[in-house]
Amino acid sequence: MYASIDRSIMWWLPFCFMALLAGGATAGGRGKDGGGGGSERRDVYVVYMGAVPPRTSPNLLQESHLRLVGGVLTRGQPAESVVVQQYKHGFSGFAARLSKAEAAALRRKPGVVSVFADQVYQLHTTRSWDFLQQTAVKIDSDRRSSAPRATKPAASSAAAAASSSPTAGDTIIGLLDSGVWPESPSFDDAGFGPVPAKWKGTCMAGDDFNSSNCNRKLIGARYYDLGEVKRSRSAQSSGSSPRDEAGHGTHTSSTAAGNAVIGASYYGLAPGTAKGGSATSRVAMYRVCSEEGCLGSAILAGFDDAIGDGVDVISVSLGASPYFRQDFSEDSIAIGSFHAVAKGVMVVCSAGNAGPDAATVVNAAPWILTVAASTIDRVFESDVLLGGNNSAVKGGAINFSKLDKSPKYSLITGESAKSSSVSDTNSARQCEPGTLDASKIKGKIVLCHHHAGSSNKMEKVDELKSAGAVGSILVNDLERAVATAYLDFPVTEITSAAAADIHKYITSTSEPVGTIAPTITVTEYKPAPVAAYFSSRGPSAQTANILKPDVSAPGVNILASWIPTTTLPVGESKPSQFNLVSGTSMACPHVAGSAATVKAWNPTWSPAAIRSAIMTTATQLNNDKAPMTTDSGSQATPYDYGAGQVNPTGALDPGLVYELGEDDYLKFLCNYGYNVSQIKLIATSLPGDFSCAGNASKDLISDLNYPSIAVAGLGKAGSRTVSRVVTNVGAQEEASYTVAVAAPAGLDVKVAPSELEFTKSVKKLAFQVTFSGENAAAKGDLSGSITWSDGKHTVRSPFVVSI
Incomplete structure (x- = not known):
């Protein structure tokens, strides 16, 4: 295996295109009956049924799924023979091998949100964490007070900060990936205490893998049937095990939470101590991918189990093609992450490797923290x-x-x-x-x-x-x-x-x-960071009024743990335990590790608060103290790196956060175009009188209380006012923040009020931002920022306005 950008999507596109032309699932059963009986061709379809009804046990839910699918099958055909996955913890639904007619019949059943063909998704260190810390320290020293920041310690690294947190060892990072190589020293459990009591997961036995491969560090491992995608690609590997056959999952999990391993290198290159961003966190692997791809039905099963198992953060370094986007209700990652976030579980996803073309970012749902890739020094x-x-x-x-x-x-x-x-x-x-x-x-x-x-x-x-x-x-x-x-x-x-x-x-x-x-x-190469050429760019083709990606993180030439390989340099007798790999897949676990660190320090914070802390404390300067650029040398924009490069230590004490809850995301779905009946099925619980606003429109998505602002389609003679609410989470209950606006020439930006006064009784305050394009010199995307500061904290929100 050689170090390369994670670019399997490129060979997959022709396969995906042909499959879509054929009008069927990309990984369904082959032949006339596909193993389900009857004479019609059968493919695997996902039947998504929204939230788990209140007070419904998993057993009852499973029985209801079987009754539902049984109602559309030929008389005498058992439902158990066609159902391949059932989702019963975080949300309700199942995957089954169905004919087109049976799938169409299920779409008309009460309680069904969507039915869609199973899709194939693609998989998208020693220096990187040190570089993040060094860059953040240099920038912080230039723009902040030298006084200690609130009650958080001045940590030498994100891992060190997590290790001194009273709840660090209780944080669990779940990864939906290609499996894990448990023998890697990154997953040794020396020094770890008992597995957290909240953990409800398991360590599944499989080919060359048994329960003893898990320990107090690698506390869980599951795998799912990947036979369909393997048959579709004529693959030889088994997939019947949590063991990693591709290396990808081992690399990402060790980047997020691997132990510190002294003397790591790739055959002498990139020498140093390899460590994960949250080295004291526990790891749970959900193998939903093989080298050939990742089934949407398995991804949903991984989300469902991770929610039920009790993980705190889910890291997902995979995604669909940017050229064949599904709607949110037919996207396994969007569905699974929605219900995870509704249950309080942070979800971090890679932005994709289709850059530098514009509008290629994937995993752009507003409940996901979407990560772009940048270089290190x-x-x-x-x-x-x-x-x-x-x-x-x-x-x-x-x-x-x-x-x-x-x-x-x-x-x-x-x-x-x-x-x-x-x-x-x-x-x-x-x-x-x-x-x-x-x-x-x-x-x-x-x-x-x-x-x-x-x-x-x-x-x-x-x-x-x-x-x-x-x-x-x-x-x-x-x-x-x-x-x-x-x-x-x-x-x-x-x-x-x-x-x-x-x-x-x-x-x-x-x-x-x-x-x-x-x-x-x-x-110490300069300039760094630089937005990686391959990293997918905004704006989001689905949600132009949400700025994506959210942040960037190291994703180029990242050293992390790897599986043994038979391809060795001359003179080497054994394979390296580490490999150098590039892709937004590598950037994603950097942010997942940072999120776990923030969670360890702030156990009660919501996923939205953690995302806000990471975004508003991100950095935009390189190690030359100049604005970040792209690989071509042009100045980078929020479409390249979102709010900037993640600053793990800064995110521990953001000062203010932008909160969001399930109700806010449901209003987003209203504005996006979903009807009330669909939303009532998707939601965990809703009042009976829930309704979408009469003026619901995609323009109102800009009012979602997001840490960044995007306004699409502002006319030259028009203006748009958006609202935000910030919550004081700093150590000082009484705090005064003033605003600074950095706006491009020709765009008028006003913030009201310009000062925010927090007290013991006033924790939340609102403000409005008015954008006017009346004096804009030209059409296009204009970017800038709004920054609140109390002298200790700098709370920055980027904006992009298209005119």
């Missing part, structure tokens, strides 16, 4: 040394090159090595498979230009290696920040500007030569 440098004056050209990748350090190997460009049978010089320039003459590249280093639309770079490298090349230099502006592991074959990736220097050298001499140096670890 560590890079992996592999330089090119050129002959003549021995000049060095900086490059980046992971290779354990055994080439001579002296520049003695012939250099050739792809176009110079073009096969005589190929007419397209540009394809040869990019070293597309089948375009080069092997006799021309044998024993040489080949310079290849790589673009987003060209073939996979590993395919190119493998063909060069097979043809006898001794190394390759890839010109790769977009992806260079993600350090791909080429292991023993010398490969480095450079910018177009650096490539121009190499081209100039090649044309200046009759015998150009060079060499590629082995990778070294470089820390």
